[in-house]
Amino acid sequence: MSKQEVILCESLETSLGRAIELCPHDKLFVLTDEHTQRLCLPSLKESGLLKDAVEICIGAEDVHKTLETLASVWMALSTQGATRHSLLINLGGGMVTDLGGFAAATFKRGISYINIPTTLLAMVDASVGGKTGINFNGLKNEIGAFAPANSVLIETEFLRTLDTHNFFSGYAEMLKHGLISNTAHWAELLKFDSSSIDYAALKQLVGRSVQVKEDIVEQDPLEHGIRKALNLGHTVGHAFESMALAENRPVLHGYAVAWGIVCELYLSHLKVGFPKEKMRQTIQFIKENYGVFTFDCKKYDQLYAFMTHDKKNTSGTINFTLLKDIGDICINQTADKDTIFEMLDFYRECMGI
Ligand SMILES: NC(=O)c1ccc[n+]([C@@H]2O[C@H](COP(=O)([O-])OP(=O)(O)OC[C@H]3O[C@@H](n4cnc5c(N)ncnc54)[C@H](O)[C@@H]3O)[C@@H](O)[C@H]2O)c1
Ligand SMILES: O=C(O)C(=O)C[C@@H](O)[C@H](O)[C@H](O)COP(=O)(O)O
Ligand SMILES: [Zn+2]
Numbered sequence: 001m002s003k004q005e006v007i008l009c010e011s012l013e014t015s016l017g018r019a020i021e022l023c024p025h026d027k028l029f030v031l032t033d034e035h036t037q038r039l040c041l042p043s044l045k046e047s048g049l050l051k052d053a054v055e056i057c058i059g060a061e062d063v064h065k066t067l068e069t070l071a072s073v074w075m076a077l078s079t080q081g082a083t084r085h086s087l088l089i090n091l092g093g094g095m096v097t098d099l100g101g102f103a104a105a106t107f108k109r110g111i112s113y114i115n116i117p118t119t120l121l122a123m124v125d126a127s128v129g130g131k132t133g134i135n136f137n138g139l140k141n142e143i144g145a146f147a148p149a150n151s152v153l154i155e156t157e158f159l160r161t162l163d164t165h166n167f168f169s170g171y172a173e174m175l176k177h178g179l180i181s182n183t184a185h186w187a188e189l190l191k192f193d194s195s196s197i198d199y200a201a202l203k204q205l206v207g208r209s210v211q212v213k214e215d216i217v218e219q220d221p222l223e224h225g226i227r228k229a230l231n232l233g234h235t236v237g238h239a240f241e242s243m244a245l246a247e248n249r250p251v252l253h254g255y256a257v258a259w260g261i262v263c264e265l266y267l268s269h270l271k272v273g274f275p276k277e278k279m280r281q282t283i284q285f286i287k288e289n290y291g292v293f294t295f296d297c298k299k300y301d302q303l304y305a306f307m308t309h310d311k312k313n314t315s316g317t318i319n320f321t322l323l324k325d326i327g328d329i330c331i332n333q334t335a336d337k338d339t340i341f342e343m344l345d346f347y348r349e350c351m352g353i
Contacts, residue, residue: 004148006128006214008207012155013047016116019151020049023112025087028053029077031100033060036092039161040118044091053089054080058099062241063250065095065135067143073103084108090149093119093166094126094253098144101132105147115149118158120170121254124177124209127152129217129230138246139309140238146222154210156203167194168289169254172233174205176257177212179265179282180229182327185212186278190285228312228331232321233260236343239306240293251293258290259347266346268322270339272330283350292351300341307340 005022009015020028030053032041037057044050056076058069077086088111090100097115104113117127133144159167171194178186185208192205213230220227237253237260244251262283268274295303304318312319314332318340322333335343 004128004130004150004152006152006210007154008203008210009153009155012044012116012153012157013049015151015153016044016047016049016114019114019153020087023087023114023150025085025112026083027081027086028089029056029080029082029086030054030089030091031056031058031073031096031103033058033064033092033096035060036096036118040091040116040158044116050089054082058096060095061250062095062135062253063245065099067134067136070099070103070134073100074107077103077107082107082111084111086111088113089116090114090127091116091118092122093117094122097122097127097149098132098141099134101130101147101149102134102144105132105145110147112150115152117152117154119162119166120159120206121166121173122170123154123156123159123206124170125173125213125230127154128210128213129227130221135245138242139306140241141311142309148221154206156199156206159197159199159202164194165252165255167197168258169252172254172258172261172286172290174209175282175285176230176232176261177209179261179323179326180216180232180329181212183278186282186326190281194289223312225331226329228319228321229329231312232323232329233257233264235307235310235312235318235320236260236263236303238310239303242306243295243299243303244293255290256293258286259293259351262286262350263343263347264320264322267320267333267335267339267343268324268330270343271333271335272322272324274323275325278326287351292353294353295348296353297341297345297348300344303344304337304340
């Protein structure tokens with residue numbers, strides 16, 4: 001898989017002009033969602049680089065990361081003259097870069113695309129590394145492909161319009177990157193002052209966080225091994241997210257991951273000795289900033305069933321990525337049903353539900 005270019009932009013206009021030049025094309029398309037069309041596209045159009053672009057706009061949020069929305073993007077490309085030599089620019093959060101990336105990967109068996117992430121989560125995680133796809137059959141990212149963008153252009157100025165909930169959603173993936181990298185990065189993340197954001201400092205943090213992901217993806221682009229580190233918190237987090245979708249109370253991805261990290265740090269402590277004090281500090285940060293996903297023990301079997309669909313699983317065994325310590329990653333860890341239920345008991349006890 002070709003290594004993609006990830007740029008922490010000083011000038012988005014300059015970086016975009018160069019990225020477009022690197023992708024010779026016959027027609028240009030720009031995919032936004034209904035919010036990024038209003039909030040992010042106008043500043044991009046001022047550059048003149050998109051003057052001939054065909055705009056495609058889809059509904060916002062994960063509830064639109066569906067086959068129906070994907071088909072609408074395929075239809076727009078097909079009816080508005082896209083060819084195998086056309087170029088797609090995805091301007092949005094992870095929903096847009098996941099769905100748009102998969103649309104690009106599948107239209108005429110694949111066209112080039114550029115990601116311009118506009119949420120914190122997309123900047124540090126979703127837009128990088130080539131995981132694309134949609135939710136299907138009530139399951140997160142059930143359909144998709146590994147298809148990296150040609151270029152990823154990170155412009156942190158877009159974060160100035162991002163609401164607090166979505167800021168913290170992305171921050172959860174940064175916390176995950178801190179936990180899988182080193183104690184200094186983890187400690188820095190726990191003490192960031194989110195009440196009055198220093199955007200220059202945030203840009204540096206974004207750079208460090210996306211580098212953690214880039215380094216892992218470069219070692220294992222197709223998730224045969226160490227890339228499973230990036231899935232810390234997701235075995236449980238995706239089950240929470242799928243249950244929330246099924247109960248029509250959708251939660252932001254990062255919140256599900258944060259609550260999943262509570263569970264999987266407990267499992268890490270129980271099975272591979274993750275230090276209790278670091279677990280306590282991390283859980284305290286999550287409790288203070290992420291609220292709680294509520295369910296009772298009658299839901300354990302359904303959560304367990306969701307976990308059996310996790311793409312990391314092999315031969316029917318639920319797979320977890322755990323930590324012996326910060327930065328000390330244990331992939332391909334398993335737990336029996338009783339232990340998983342004990343983990344869910346711990347979550348409910350420590351989150352007070
Ligand atoms: N492919 C990957 O490696 C990867 C990694 C992490 C998450 N994901 C996926 O990413 C999705 C979550 O991404 P997300 O959190 O970016 O959600 P999102 O794309 O739904 O964006 C969240 C909300 O923020 C709005 N928004 C976007 N940019 C904005 C801006 N600059 N200012 C104001 N509002 C803005 C959007 O319109 C939307 O309403 C999930 O589907 C998750 O599964 C994928
Ligand atoms: O890039 C990866 O690898 C990740 O696991 C990043 C995750 O934060 C992201 O949510 C990803 O979409 C989850 O992958 P999945 O294979 O569990 O769907
Ligand atoms: Zn994630």
